[in-house]
Amino acid sequence: MNIETEDYKVIYDESASTVTFQGFLQLNGMTEYAPITDLLNGIADKTPPHIKLDLRKLELLNSSGINMISKFVLKIRKMETINMSVLGSEDVEWQDKSLNNLKRLMPNLQLEWE
Structure with missing residues (x-):
């Protein structure tokens, strides 16, 4: 399932x-945000x-x-069977602080910068 509007896209590559x-x-x-939450939870349910x-092109x-x-x-952390990584862009202002906070929520999260 993908979600596409004029302003944003959320695309899942299974x-x-x-x-x-x-x-x-x-x-x-x-x-x-419920449709996006449902998409993410559906992915997690497949374990x-x-x-x-990949948030590199998420400008806001x-x-x-x-x-x-x-x-x-937090849901993924509690599951303990799924590893997670997040790709961010150093060129997108909001990502530095916000993505580093995710690492605090899940210390074994792999945070990669481009």
């Missing part, structure tokens, strides 16, 4: 267990050995979106 986020993601509250979140993510991703990271 063969690579990679979820790619692109664009400007600034929805209002967790209710509007792949590894999940990669508001606090509700950061909350959504944080909750997903």
Whole structure:
């Protein structure tokens, strides 16, 4: 399942267990983030050995979106059977602080920068 709008895309490549986020993601509250949350939870329910979140082309993510991703990271941490990595871009302002905070939530999270 992919989610595509004028402002953003969330694309799941099952063969690579990679979820790619692109664009400007600034929805209002967790209710509007529900389709993305459902997509992420559906991936986790399949318990792949590894999940990669590619955020390099996600230019904007508001606090509700950061909350959504944080909750997903916590879910994966609790599962203990799935490794997770996050790809970020040093060129996107919001990512430095926010993505480093994910590492605090899940110390074995692999954080990669481009």
